[in-house]
Each structure stands twice: as C-alpha cells, then as structure tokens.
Amino acid sequence: MYDKHFLLDDKSAIDYIRYKSDFFGADEKLVCKEIGDGNINYVFKIIGQNKSVVLKQADVLLRSSKRPLDINRIYIESEVLKIQSSYSKSVPEIYFYDDIMHIIAMEDISSYKNMRLELLNGRIFPDFADQITDFLVDTLVPTTDLIMKSEEKKKDVQKFINIEMCDISEDLVFTEPYYDYKNRNIILEKNRDFVQKNIYDNERLHFKVAIMRNNFMNNAQALIHGDLHTGSIFINESGIKIIDPEFAFYGPMAYDIGNVIGNLYFAMYYNEIVSNNKQMYEYLQRSIYNIIVFIKKKMEKKLRSLIQLPIYNDEFIRNYVDRTISDSLRYAGTEMIRRVVGDSKVLEITSVKDIDKRVDLERSILNRALMLIC
C-alpha cells in the first residue's frame, strides 16, 4: 500500500496514519482537517483523544496555481528540518518522512500561533529577539565550512541545490520588483510615480541590489531557511517554532536574518501609521535593534567556540560577523521592496483599507528600504 503517490484527503489521511504508524491507538477515534494556508503544499491535521499529528504533503502541482513544481522540494524540507532540529528546539519534531507519498509526518504545533497575525493583533513577545537569534545562530553557524568538515559541507551543498525554489526567489525578490517585466507588480495608483522614480529608475539601487542578487545566487555559505518571514514563525509565551523550509539551500546567512528584520519593519510601520500603537511600535523597533546586537554577540561567540582552524582568527570572525550584519540589513531592504512593489504582498499592507494611510505606509517602508540598501 501507498507504493505510488496520490494526494490525500481528510478521510484517506486518517487511513494513512493508521497504516503507517501506531501513533494513535487502534480503536482511537480520529478527526482530520486540511489546514494548509500556503500556496504550495497540503497540510492535514489529525486529532486523536490525547494527541495529534500533522501530515504535510507535496503534490506534483502547486496548490495555488496548479502549475507543476519539482516534488523533490518536500524531501529537501524534511532533510532540512532534521538538520535544524539537531541544532535547535525551535523546529517541529519530525516523526517520519515518506519519499513515495511525499509526506512529512510531524509534530502538531497548533499551540503556537502565526507570528504575523499575532503582531497584527498587537501581541508583544518580549523574548522574540533572543529566541530568533538563538535559532538563527544555532542552525546557520554549524552548517558553514568554518565548522563542518569541508567534505561533508560540499556534499550538503550538492544535496540541497534547490533549483525551482531558488528560481522563484531570484525572480520575485531580486528581479520583478525592479522591472515589472512580467507585468505582475501591484502598485497603488497614488504610488506609481514614487515607485517609478525611486525603484524602477534608480540605477544606484539596481547596482546595490544586483550585488545582493549575485551574493544570493553564488555564496554557498550556510544551509539557510530561505523564506524566514513572520508567517513561517509560530510563537507563544513559551517559545517559537520555525516551519516551512522548502526554500532552503546553501546561501548567505544574511538572507534569513534580513527576512526576519524586514518583516518586523512591516509590523513596526503598521503600528506607527495605521494602528497608532506606540507600545507595539517601540517594542518592534527595540526587537530589530536587539536582533542586530544579539546576532553580533552570539555569532561571534559561537564561531569562537567552534572554529578549529586558527587561520580563522579573531579579526576574521569580527569581520565575518560585521559583513553578515550589513548584508542582513540590505536583504531586509530587498524583502521590504518586494513585498510593497511585487505581487506577494504581506497582510500588514493589504489589510489597510484607508488608501491614504496605505500610501503613507508603503512609502515609509520603501524609504527605509532605500536607506538600508543604498
């Protein structure tokens, strides 16, 4: 059974988990619901008497557009989750991976909530900067060849070449927002001239973004998550869980760090301009500042404690971390531009119905992005 891939539904998902595991008792009553809200995969949550499990399944077609996408992405995701969970508690536990049905059976993290929505609802998580920098430093640093054996790292670079997912990022993050060559950018009428002048016609910006694009595509520094926005971060009072690493590959650490920072800026400007929540604004501003301070401190410390080869001396470590931080701010900028100009918006922007406030919000985000990049 299950020797050929087919897409589960709520009923067949229950049959599947009963057949594949003894996670639930034989007579236990189970309920299943498809809870996927992304545009890529299907997510079945199966609830028993006392516990629950999540099955994440990939199809040969994208969930949203039904266009074909390499199904190998879910193998990459399961392998990345295994590696990350060996370094950090802030990822869901993996029970098994089925390489025929393309299913990851994993911990149900429903007790954690989508961080983007939580921030939109004005929830403060005082330890977030500390928690996310732990996750970043703990999962990124050990996958560099400053720490890993060169041979093992090269095998992982080879294994995690992630052509189709990288192609999406190269296009959506580093190309379309600057040219609209696919005619998919979505720009408010009142911001057209602003975007034309400051983004489309800004040669200095293009030069700087081109360097970051080239770095994204060539710098096989560490096994990065690849899509670390606040919708991939689940959070509650006790901690965070990072999910959805299907964009993972060997790339620059700064891309992950920059994505986190960029997404906090969305929440920060939302609270300044739309909700006028001063406490949230200050909390988010402080969190961004703390992330930078903590990354510097923790990454230097971890590198110092793990590096074996003396040529990677103290001056090298300081320079390496400083460059990572300045690149992170630039990647925060590219994330901010693409979410305002491109077609993959964030809720902090699209949920704003007052058009003048949204114009203000978008310009604040773009101006900050230009400052970070140029």
Add this chain to the structure above:
Amino acid sequence: MYDKHFLLDDKSAIDYIRYKSDFFGADEKLVCKEIGDGNINYVFKIIGQNKSVVLKQADVLLRSSKRPLDINRIYIESEVLKIQSSYSKSVPEIYFYDDIMHIIAMEDISSYKNMRLELLNGRIFPDFADQITDFLVDTLVPTTDLIMKSEEKKKDVQKFINIEMCDISEDLVFTEPYYDYKNRNIILEKNRDFVQKNIYDNERLHFKVAIMRNNFMNNAQALIHGDLHTGSIFINESGIKIIDPEFAFYGPMAYDIGNVIGNLYFAMYYNEIVSNNKQMYEYLQRSIYNIIVFIKKKMEKKLRSLIQLPIYNDEFIRNYVDRTISDSLRYAGTEMIRRVVGDSKVLEITSVKDIDKRVDLERSILNRALMLIC
C-alpha cells in the same frame, strides 16, 4: 572488451586505441610512450605515420604517492575540457571519453611546450598576456549565472562539486603554509626566522588569507580551472593550450587569474635575482601589468555584451570586475607563499643552487606576496 578498468601500459595503449577508434589506419605502425610527468595521472602518447593521439588515464591510486584518490576526477576533467573547448581554441581537442577505462583521448599538443620551462630558458612570448586573458575571460565569464541560465548553472555547480581535489587546494594553498601542522613545509635554514615572523606569526596576514580561503570554498562564481600555473600552460609562437583541469570546480574566477599572475612573478624574480636577464624581467613585469589591464577591459566588454538582465548595470559590471582583479592579486599572493613555504615548490625556486641567491629570491617573492595580500 575494456569493460573493466585496468591501467594501460605502452603496449596495451596501442591495442586500446586501435580497438576504440579508427583514428589510425589498420596496418599503420604505431609507437607509444608514457609521457606523464605530473603526480596524478598517466599520459600515453601514440604516434602513427602522420598523426598522433594522447590518452590520459586515471588510476584508482595516485601516480606519485599511490594513495587512493576519487577516480571521478577524470570525468570532471573531460567535462571541463568539453565546456572550455566550446568557448576557446586554447584547449586540446577531445576525441572521446571512456568512463569505464577512465581515459580521455585527446589532441597531441607536443608542438606546444611547457611554459614554465620555456620561461626558465629565457623565451619571450610577446602575445601571452593577450592570449591568456582571452582564455580566462572566454571560459570564465560564460559559466557565471550572470550569463548562463540560473538553472543550468546550478546543475553544473552540483555536477562539478570536486571534493577531494578541492581538499588538496584548501590544505596545500590555504592551511599548511601558515601553520605547518602536517610538518611538511620546506624552508631554507636561513629563511626560518623570516618565515616565522612574516608568515607563521603574522595575524594580519592570517586574517586576509582566511577571507580568501573562505571565498575559495564558498563563492561558486564560475567553472574555474583550479590549477592554472605555468606548468598547465603549453605555449609556442602560434598560441597557448591549457591542460590538466582536474582541479576544476565552481569557484572564484580570481583564483585562476591569481595563479597565472603568481607564477609569472616566480619567473620575474628568477630573472631579476638569479639569471640577471633584464629583458626577460621587463617582459614578465609588463606581462603581469598587461594581464590586469586586459582582464579589466575584456571582462567588462564581455559582460556588457552578454548580460541580459538590466539589474546587472554598468556600475555593477565595473565593481564586479574591479573586485575580481583585487581578489586576483590576493590569490597571486597565496600562490606565491605556498610555493615558497609549502612542499609543492616550483622549478624557478628549487633549481637555484646558489643558496644566498635562493634566500634572496624567496624573500623577494614573499615580500611581494605580503604586499599583494595585506
């Protein structure tokens, strides 16, 4: 026949080429000689009445030390030669590749001579800077993802992961010369203190070399030759042929350019200090200068003519080429240090019998290397 790998000898090499090709006439008298002088592979030259062919064969054991080395290296070499020959005439023509016998059958380039020996013999090749920069720019630029489709380039990065050969360079070029941790460095008694102070105890140098090591290991910029010293360059009045790309992988272009420059410095200082050949000295100095000027001019021009994506604008191209050149000078420096301090010396150094001249020569090379790197 030939369905299992075995190492050829002069006789079986003749049988092999007769069986595998009709390159020679059925009754043609053939002579074969093993002419390999490297420490890795075997090279059989087979000569008929009017033409000749070279068979390069890899064994499971290294030719020199008899230690095992991944035999896949010769597949990489044949694939690299095919790619390079599609972009440049300055590589030998490949007739066929045998993936069982691990043999490349290729053009006999005996009419070209080993450039290191030619320079030692005081031969001037006025067009070398022009020819080598054509080869470098023509083979390196088209394998970057500024030009190649991102998807194809990633597949090539994956295919050309070259673990064992890169490991050798990482060790011999970027580790051992700075620590002697394997106790294999070979240093003249009279230069011990100089090396101790300026190389082993030079933290600033270690920092700079660490950045170049990290760049060598992480920057998958282009399909590079990986070992482009003057012994891999064959030359005559009509042109050059570049051989032996078994160290090839996706790495920084600057490493290839730097190797060429570093090896010209060996010849330059040899002519200044040992042979007192002023004309050669000036020719070599001018060649180094011209390589830098030509790389800048040709690489910018080629990038401008081939780049499709407008984000890679003029400022980006200038910056990209300038960084390539400054990195090239630093890699020239690491090549110069490793050939003086490490155990893989060059003939320009080892052939010098007058010990005081050799001391002078080594110090001049090391001082120049320190200037280039720091």
